[in-house]
Amino acid sequence: MRHLEVDPRLVGMLGALAVIWVGFDLLSGGAFLTPRNLWNLSVQTASIAVMACGMVLVIVTRNIDLSVGAMLGFIGMVVGVVQARWLPEVIGLEHPATAFIAVAVGVALGGVIGLMQGSLIAYLGIPSFIVTLGGLLVWRGAAWWVTQGQTVAPMDGRFRMLGGGIEGAIGATASWVLAALACAAIVAGMVMLRRRRLAFGFPVRPGWAEGVLMGLACLVVIGAVAVANSYPIPVGVARRMAEAQGIAWPPGGLFIAHGLAIPVIVALMVGVAMTVLATRTRFGRYVFAIGGNPEAAELSGVNTRRSLMMVFGLMGALVGLSACIATARLNAATNAAGTLDELYVIAAAVIGGTSLAGGMGTVAGAMLGALVMQSLQSGMVLLGVDTPLQNIVVGLVLVFAVWLDGAWRKRIR
């Protein structure tokens, strides 16, 4: 275990997740650990997970963003109006470019709102709690104003793929190809890192430990794809697809797998990109240095204000992306979308080991945190637990997780 040099807290979180999954599976009589439920769980987690990646950096700089849920509502409305009302008049209904334009508008709008809030925080020195609390009210109100409260539906066909569902899954073959690429990237990355450390004569893990880690990482990838590929699309839809392609419907039926859902792939790509940004770039290094000691960062010549503004801009852009995922999944833009999301996002980051005191946190942890939260919620729905009781449990788990993390950290110090 010592030779593997893995973060014990990450192992702890995976253990907690395993306990939750197995526990719900036993309580629900085997309904939790089914391809269908796990696939839905992954899609439900995507929107929160994307935002949690940005929230980690915000919290690492000793700030908070309470406005993400309201921003999601506002951006979702704008994205909905753009594709369902404006673009059909300009370039026609179901135009191939509609989805791209809608997503670009969402991400850009989120980025602009984030930069705006960030500049108030960084350059005018208004506490982020206040700026984003104001933002929470402003953007929730703005979401209503976009259409005077009307729900906008339906969304563009290609845009809906972002929300998952049958059209929003890439199928079995493409999923295996992705899995192979991911495994190749994992192995290549670890080999390169090891070579580089050896070239400088630094200590490295023993070879077998490196192999075990590679194997485990690839196993997780392959396992996830295997689960997604064993969830078949409904018989009726499969029959229609077969007929459309001129394939005779065999008497035993056809097994057509969902494969990985597009929102899940998007979330994972965001996770990888944000991890690279946080750990492998100057910007990420500065974000953590600011969180550890803002004065030291400033005296070292880091432009702390600009970095802080950019962190909020990035958070906003990710909210824009999440707004697209949430709107596509619902196939409608409503001004109540994203209500309470800020709390789930913050909770995901905090359960994932992000310290509210700043300077500490990982993107992977936050995404796992989002998965833990969503697992709890989805498991309780499966068990038929009442909504009020669900909230009570989630609240208690949040407090307990943070206490546990703090106690652990004190012990190792």
Added chain:
Amino acid sequence: MSTPLVEMRGISIAFGGIKAVDDVSVDLMPGEVVALLGHNGAGKSTLIKILSGAYRADAGEIRVEGQVADIGTPRDAKRYGIETIYQTLALADNVDAAANIFLGREIVTRWGTLDDAAMESATRQVMARLNPHFRRFKEPVRALSGGQRQSVAIARAIHFNARILIMDEPTAALGPAETAQVGELVKQLKAQGIGIFLISHDIHDVFDLADRVSVMKNGRLVGTARTSDVTKDEVLGMIILGKCPEAAVRGPGAMADS
């Protein structure tokens, strides 16, 4: 006489109407150690923060090797080879030694990503010179002892070929053995021709290391003297009373002779 490495002439700065530094002039020759002494609140740290780019002076000029230097940010100061070790050490506690040493000046690969291996390698080299027993390269700085943290702060300053080093209360947080170690290091750097400003409110810390002392009181310069020309008691008189001895060059803040 050769050109001073640094010359600060007639420097003044006020915060909300209070003159923290008032018409102070000091200079520093290559390979020389100048101690800047005075009580807490005498304006030493403020003066030095002007040199290191944390504050901008209201009046006065800074010359580096005879040329007028425009220093507005810490980045500017570093460009002139001026490195500062702050009293608080100014380390980011949550990242490792290499990240602190290269903070703001990271080595990047040709794809623009951080080259951690190259930075760790450079860190191992510079730390081997300063503190050969240092092994904890992968741990956050928070986990290090006071002396180890001090050597990280010093490594950060000297790794980038500083010509002028400012040390603000360098031994305030250290035990006797570590203080002696810092003293050794000062001598070593001095031999390399680096000019050093030592700032302290405790004369015993720095008297033996310094070639000259400049004393400040209430934001004004009392005087400057060679340590070989004055006694510790006379310097104490400068610090406490503002009384300038015969052997010192009088500053505007010296007590009038009665």
